[in-house]
Amino acid sequence: MASIQIRKYRDDDAEAVKEMFTLGMSEHVPSSFMHLLKQPLTQMVLMCSFCALMTSSKSFLLPILAITLLLAGARQSVVYMFNRYIDRSLSEDLNNISESYLEQKNSCFWVAESDGRVVGSVACLPARQMAGCLELKRMSVRRSHRGMGIAKALCRTVADFTRERGFPAVVLYTSVVQTDAQKLYEHMGYEKIREFVVPELIAKITNFTLIEYRLDLQKDGKKD
DSSP states (O other), rough: OOOEEEEEGGGGGHHHHHHHHHOOOOTTHHHHHHHHHTTTHHHHHHHHHHHHHHHHHOOOOHHHHHHHHHHHHHHHHHHHHHHHHHHHHHHHHGSSHIIIIIIIIEEEEEEEEEETTTEEEEEEEEESTTTOOEEEEEEEEGGTTSSSSHHHHHHHHHHHHHHTTOOOOOEEEEEEHHHHHHHHHHTTOOOOOOEEOSSSHHHHHTTEHHHHHHHHGGOOOOOO
């Protein structure tokens, strides 16, 4: 197995980090679409539309076509939501990672490198929503290198950085559809604090929620 090195971000890592972030976020479109289909409101709209068209047209073709179009539109809404988030992230902190993280107090950005290739990333900075804590952000591992302990190593790096600077806890936010990430964080000792709906119209319609996790370093809750 190739050796993995965790190191601080360099400016020549920019394109690799952005590509990895974009691909990683795009992977969640199918699971988010399935999450949408499981919502009672979605199922009610589809069922009512099918029954209404079936009754009025007395044909299977029109209802099936209409439901197909509704499903395609719903999936495009999910794609739009993710693309909007990706574009916003790329134009904000990921536009200049050194300025956003390395040049800021109590902030840092790391990459995981294997055979000269960037295969993972993570960052932290002072939490906006929870004063006195640091927030873990931009966790991403290439699909080809998952299951090798890279995400755990990146989590430990953030925890060590936070502890060294005297902060009592690390907080993070992940989405309801990122079940693998939830399992990782819970394995690493993070505790679920709350769930809340993303404050955007599409997210509210799809009931797309975020989960807040906290790792209390004073309890020494970190797991290896």
